[in-house]
Amino acid sequence: MEQQLPASTNIVAIRASFLHFIEDPAKVEQVDRAYQFILDGLMIVNEGKVQSLTLFTEEEAELYSNIEDKRGKLIIPGFIDTHVHYPQTQMIAAYGDQLLEWLENYTFLTEKQFSNKEYAQKIAKFFINELLKNGTTSALVFGTVHSESIDALFEEAQKIDMRLIAGKVMMDRNAPDYLLDTAQSSYDESKALIEKWHNKGRLQYAITPRFAPTSSPLQLQAAGKLKSEYPDVYVHTHLSENKNEIEWVKSLFPEREGYFDVYAHHGLTGHKSIFAHCLHLTDKEWLAFSSSNSVISFCPTSNLFLGSGLFDLDKAEKNNIRVGLGTDVGAGTSFSQFTSLNEAYKIMQLQGQKLSVFKGLYLATLGSAKSLSLDDQVGNFEVGKEADFVVLNWAATDLQKLRQQSSTTLEDKLFALMMLADDRNIAETYITGKLVYSANKYSGKKSDF
Incomplete structure (x- = not known):
């Protein structure tokens, strides 16, 4: 023996x-x-x-x-969450608006509090415990415009050696003054955070313009500069979630061919660029998305909660686009990826499509790892x-x-x-x-x- x-x-x-x-x-x-x-x-x-x-x-x-x-x-x-806003934890299930009104009436007021490091630490601790409680072991996370929000989150994740990707929001227009940075300050602060946290243990950084309407062309240019200087970091933002949002982007960037082209023009697409939602892409955008090897985060509970639309997973697969699963708390209504899959199944049923349990559990684990280019590490x-x-x-x-x-x-x-x-x-x-x-x-x- x-x-x-x-x-x-x-x-x-x-x-x-x-x-x-x-x-x-x-x-x-x-x-x-x-x-x-x-x-x-x-x-x-x-x-x-x-x-x-x-x-x-x-x-x-x-x-x-x-x-x-x-x-x-x-x-x-462990489940992998490819899109979640930790500062919105406390405003989950805020009633009754679609995206743009919801941001104005709930989100911005909530995020204001994260200039206080002590407050950010309290929510970061609660947030990470909720992830663990729901079986999520890796996540791609939005912070707020405040550097303190990211320091607090990374410090909490570091305590348990959690694999986490996060970034400070870049936002220099079309939001309350108390949440605005500038093109230069967002560049400087993001650069400092990259130097401090990216690839520190299992932590990685994501350049994080909130979405095109809240970043000036100058700020998006600064984000693209960061991406060129640090090609190993992620880009994390939103795309084509709401039809009114899309029309707003057209009015703000009339020189661009569409919403996706705004990001592409500034060098923000690619294999480590994750775009949440992507519900209303044009045929041209589907092709551009595929050719750039960019990534979609499918966020079922928030898409339904805000009445944004139904994600076409079959079309993403036909275009060979990597797709991960996201809770999108706080517009998303649960930290549980089981709940995400429950709603994803129904979303596909409404479109005459099917989601097998094997595809679903793949999406929540190895599929999301692949979408985040982490499948050599986890999944x-x-x-x-x-x-x-x-x-x-x-x-x-x-x-x-x-x-x-x-x-x-x-x-x-x-x-x-x-x-x-x-x-x-x-x-x-x-x-x-x-x-x-x-x-x-x-x-x-x-x-x-």
């Missing part, structure tokens, strides 16, 4: 059921070639990275002194990947238990999970193999609010 390996804080061994994706289900002839499901598996994490994932055997188990037994649970890679359980994962309860309510009892196939069990699950199904969340959230420990914990 081989000698048992000693317990080590650097080695984690977990027994459970495992599901992860190795390819886009829409791009394989047989869907079961897109994923790996192991009913009784053993995952070994060493130094925060996946060392192996195999069928559980007694012989393999004897090598490890402390195996965490999570049989009856399903482990999947599945391939050997060497960072061990960010979620331990799920198949059924967290009486209704879910009843529904699961009638499920006879893996696909049906997963579909019921996708449509009915929420934060109650998240038993535990791990980042680089370390437990950072446990529902049992969280239960009864007093909130700071």
